Amino acid sequence: MSVASASRVPFEPWKDPQAKPYIRIVNVTKTFGDFVAVDNISLDIYQREFFSLLGPSGCGKTTLLRMLAGFERPTSGRIELDGVDMSAVPPYERPVNMMFQSYALFPHMTVEDNIAFGLRQDGVPKAERNKRVEEMLGLVQLSKFGKRKPHQLSGGQRQRVALARSLIKKPKMLLLDEPLGALDKKLREQTQFELMNIQEQVGITFVIVTHDQEEAMTVSSRIAVMNHGRIAQVATPTELYEFPNSRYVAEFIGDVNMFEGRLTEAQPDHVLIHSAEADAYIYVDRSTSAAPGATVWVAVRPEKIDVGLTPPDDPTYNCVTGKVWDIGYLGNLTIYHVRLANGKKVTAAVANRTRLRDRPITWDDQVYFTWMPDSAVVLVS
Known part of the structure; x- marks a missing residue:
């Protein structure tokens, strides 16, 4: 099977009760004096x-990554990797490589020599080394x-050199610490x-640390x-965005409107909130x-909201009204900020399917x- 066709196969081992985790982090805590970095x-x-x-x-995300690398001890x-407890194994003995945000390339070496550095340190014969560098x-x-x-080289090219150097020793796991932070948008x-394409081709487990929600998604x-x-939620990007388990996750992943209310009716197939x-x-x-x-709190993403100048046929449910107080034109989207009568601000994101001059709302x-x-999520915490 080709790489292209293999990449289309659903990859969800976490849904298979028979699948064995490759990396197991078990009740890991890391403290620095009185400060608990990982809990x-x-x-x-x-x-x-x-x-x-x-x-x-x-x-605590970088501290956890450093413990995976062996630079910090729990x-x-x-921490287990492929069934082996790595907690006391030093970094240089772990089948793990780490790629830093700074790339840490040797300025006096060529690209080839930078990539080959780890193999040279391990005493890999020159012919084998050259072959793997070429690959x-x-x-x-x-x-x-x-x-x-x-x-x-450009910033993006240096980033790829650092990636190649990290992969050439064929580690079981590659750790990436904010690897794209130095690049422009x-x-x-x-x-x-x-x-993503490189990771699919080499088949190595990648663990990346980032504060950029869009990058992670x-x-x-x-x-x-x-x-x-602590971990607030572990899920696929779709699940995190569409079904966050708390206000923290809903507000951290993307933009969201949050309405506090009282649950007035709860049925197996629906709820009603005032x-x-x-x-x-x-x-x-x-x-x-x-x-x-x-x-409870109701979370509604801005792009799930329809905007109109006239009231809907049935305004009984899921309808708020207010005045437009700000508009942001982003080319593909227009962002409408509306202030309700009580001062609360609500945001809608509307795709620009027509020219700017045709937009009726101002x-x-x-x-x-x-x-x-089905566009809202009810949160209890």
């Missing part, structure tokens, strides 16, 4: 996954740049897809969202664990925001 984390990662640790600065708990240059599309020095977006098979040293701050009843066509009377217009019953 009793347990996590399974499967072979060939492109797994992301996502969270804000200080959430205060308690253990790596082809993999990262730098075959014509082998004789250049790092300063003669357009190149970063392009490189994300290059990383693009490259990952699954994402662990971290907060204050939101005083939205001055509306909200109907959601899925169940919740909360009981009637409980305080500042200070009274508009109606509506959404479908």
Whole structure:
């Protein structure tokens, strides 16, 4: 089977009860004095996954990555790789490589020599070394740049040299610490897809640390969202975005409108919430664990909202009204910020299917925001 066709096969080993995790992080805690950087984390990662640790600065994601690399040792708990406890194994004895944000290339060496450095240190014969360097240059599309020095390359090219150097020793796991942070937006977006293609070709488990939600959503098979040293949720990008398990995750992944309310009706196939701050009843066509009377929050993504100048045929549910107080034109989207009568701000994102001059909505217009019953998520925390 070709690489192209193989990449179309669904890859979801975490749904298979018989699948054995490749990396097991079991009750791992890391403290620095009185500060708890990683707090009793347990996590399974499967072979060939492109797994992301996502969270804000200080959430513990880099500390966890450094423990996987062996640069830090857990205060308690253990880390297993392919069935072997790695907790006490030093970094240089682990079948793991790490790629840093700075790339850390040797400026006096050529691209070829940078890539071959690890093999030379291991005493790999020159013929074998040259062959593998040539293969790596082809993999990262730098075959014509082998004789250049790092300063003669663009940022994206240097990033690919660092990736080739990390992969040439065929590690069981590659760790990437904010690997695209130094690139501009357009190149970063392009490189994300290059990383995905390379990872599929080499079949190595990638674990990436990033604070960039869009980057994590693009490259990952699954994402662990971290907060204050703990894991808030582990799921696929789609599941995280469409079905967050808390307000923290909903607000961290993308943009969201959040309405606080009281659960007035709970049925197996729907719930009804009265939101005083939205001055509306909200109907959601899925169940919740909360009981009637409980305080809950309804999350609605901006792109799920329809914007109109006239009220809908049935404004009973899922309809709020207010005045447009700001508009952001992004080319493909227009962002409408609306202020409700009580001052709450709500956002809608509308695809620009027509020219800007054809858009009927402008500042200070009274508009109606509506959404479908399956477009919202009820959160209890």
